[in-house]
Amino acid sequence: MENLQWRLFPVLTLVASFLFLLYFRESSELSQSVCSLLPYDHYWMTGKRVVTPQGVISGAVEIKDGNIISIVKAEDWRKKSKTVPVIDYGEAVIMPGLIDVHSHLDDPGRVEWEGFPSGTRAAAAGGITTLIDMPLNSYPSTISTETLKLKIEAAKKNIYVDVGFWGGLVPENAFNATALEALLNAGALGLKSFMCPSGINDFPMTNASHIKEGLSVLARYKRPLLVHAEIQQDSESHLEVAHGKNDARSYSTYLKSRPPSWEEAAIKELLTITKDTRSGGPAEGAHLHIVHLSDASSSLDLIKEAKSNGDSITVETCPHYLAFSAEEIPDGDTRFKCAPPIRDGANREKLWEALMEGQIDMLSSDHSPTEPELKLLNDGDFLRAWGGISSLQLHGGVRGLPSLLHNIPRGTIAIGNHADIVVWEPEMEFDLNDDHPIYIKHPQISAYLGRRLSGKVLGTFVRGNLVYKEGGHAPAACGVPILAK
Ligand SMILES: NC(=O)N[C@H]1NC(=O)NC1=O
Numbered sequence: 001m002e003n004l005q006w007r008l009f010p011v012l013t014l015v016a017s018f019l020f021l022l023y024f025r026e027s028s029e030l031s032q033s034v035c036s037l038l039p040y041d042h043y044w045m046t047g048k049r050v051v052t053p054q055g056v057i058s059g060a061v062e063i064k065d066g067n068i069i070s071i072v073k074a075e076d077w078r079k080k081s082k083t084v085p086v087i088d089y090g091e092a093v094i095m096p097g098l099i100d101v102h103s104h105l106d107d108p109g110r111v112e113w114e115g116f117p118s119g120t121r122a123a124a125a126g127g128i129t130t131l132i133d134m135p136l137n138s139y140p141s142t143i144s145t146e147t148l149k150l151k152i153e154a155a156k157k158n159i160y161v162d163v164g165f166w167g168g169l170v171p172e173n174a175f176n177a178t179a180l181e182a183l184l185n186a187g188a189l190g191l192k193s194f195m196c197p198s199g200i201n202d203f204p205m206t207n208a209s210h211i212k213e214g215l216s217v218l219a220r221y222k223r224p225l226l227v228h229a230e231i232q233q234d235s236e237s238h239l240e241v242a243h244g245k246n247d248a249r250s251y252s253t254y255l256k257s258r259p260p261s262w263e264e265a266a267i268k269e270l271l272t273i274t275k276d277t278r279s280g281g282p283a284e285g286a287h288l289h290i291v292h293l294s295d296a297s298s299s300l301d302l303i304k305e306a307k308s309n310g311d312s313i314t315v316e317t318c319p320h321y322l323a324f325s326a327e328e329i330p331d332g333d334t335r336f337k338c339a340p341p342i343r344d345g346a347n348r349e350k351l352w353e354a355l356m357e358g359q360i361d362m363l364s365s366d367h368s369p370t371e372p373e374l375k376l377l378n379d380g381d382f383l384r385a386w387g388g389i390s391s392l393q394l395h396g397g398v399r400g401l402p403s404l405l406h407n408i409p410r411g412t413i414a415i416g417n418h419a420d421i422v423v424w425e426p427e428m429e430f431d432l433n434d435d436h437p438i439y440i441k442h443p444q445i446s447a448y449l450g451r452r453l454s455g456k457v458l459g460t461f462v463r464g465n466l467v468y469k470e471g472g473h474a475p476a477a478c479g480v481p482i483l484a485k
């Protein structure tokens, strides 16, 4: 746990591997002086540990008007004449801002759960510079052009980092290619669907036929389908729990109610569809991304095999599956309830291995907050409490690789790219107690509260604007909506 952030560091060196042709458009109406905690827009930052595609260097990065315009090694830097301000970060790590491809900010419609201002403040404080918002838990769900427009409206002037949007694939729109095309034309970066109940009534689950239809539309746009891969299986232990035979306050009861076979069944079904995405196949150009994998056994083996067969498929896991294990979750502590569930320590170690070996492509937060009342912390009833972990800002180095956002000039410190940068001290430890500023709307339901964490963010830069530094945020929220076109 202590070294969680540092252990994630090698993941940074992974590179995007597939081709999505997304472009973005953006506008920033506010002046730099309120968008940034720095009074200038042309400057250098220097440090001993700058993470570049060529490796970690001691050197300096020049930033002008939001972009990285030069990168020099320390020996060349010494010879340079310095005509603009220099920020020296010493031993701290200067690296690409994190990209979180899976967060629920619940705005509009359920801002009492989270909201764009609080959620993106937390993201910035956690080193995230780009966040992609999920189509559910807000109200209405983002399943049409009109509802996407509501999202974009809600985000305007309320986001501290740049935010893109997944659209929802639901039974209502799955067989309506025109509606899906309109949603994609309006800028949704891709679609997301569930193979089990989502926990939100107006976001119903899809079956294999819906998914097949959705994928065929997405193939033409070269945008991904993200799937929550669990299918309910009526196993003996699940039925036993369903019939109230186990203590609902015991974490093991919850774990029994959602065995790995649910993930395995869903992934098996998905792979019958993704074989068509192989080169020369009928769905070539489509891509399927499995969100929040928890089962590191059969489910992961199936994904590995599909990848080796050439299926266009990727998978993410989340920091909570790497940070926690079932054995240590206290009875009644529903802060840890999520779906799929956090499994045992042996599974956690296997997830770590798969991540380090690149079999798991990226990390995402799956920040899925709610109102504290719905977490039922007093009852501690794991079967009735809201399923979702609150983790934004505290997620331990979420690294959603830019692979789902191909062609957006983010994700690496390279000349010409946006200056989306996080500066942090991986070795710095701190206790996450009530004294620590936490920016999500309901810190008390965060799974990380009360833990000792390592890794302190010193500064977060979004397009050259210092939007967060220890102690606070820029006066104005100057993040921009990222829309595909
Ligand atoms: N609706 C929603 O956010 N569900 C999420 N929560 C969770 O723990 N897993 C999910 O898919």
Ligand SMILES: [Zn+2]
Residues within 6 Å of the ligand: 228, 291, 292, 339
């Ligand atoms: Zn999910």
Ligand SMILES: [Zn+2]
Residues within 6 Å of the ligand: 102, 104, 134, 366, 367, 368
């Ligand atoms: Zn989610």
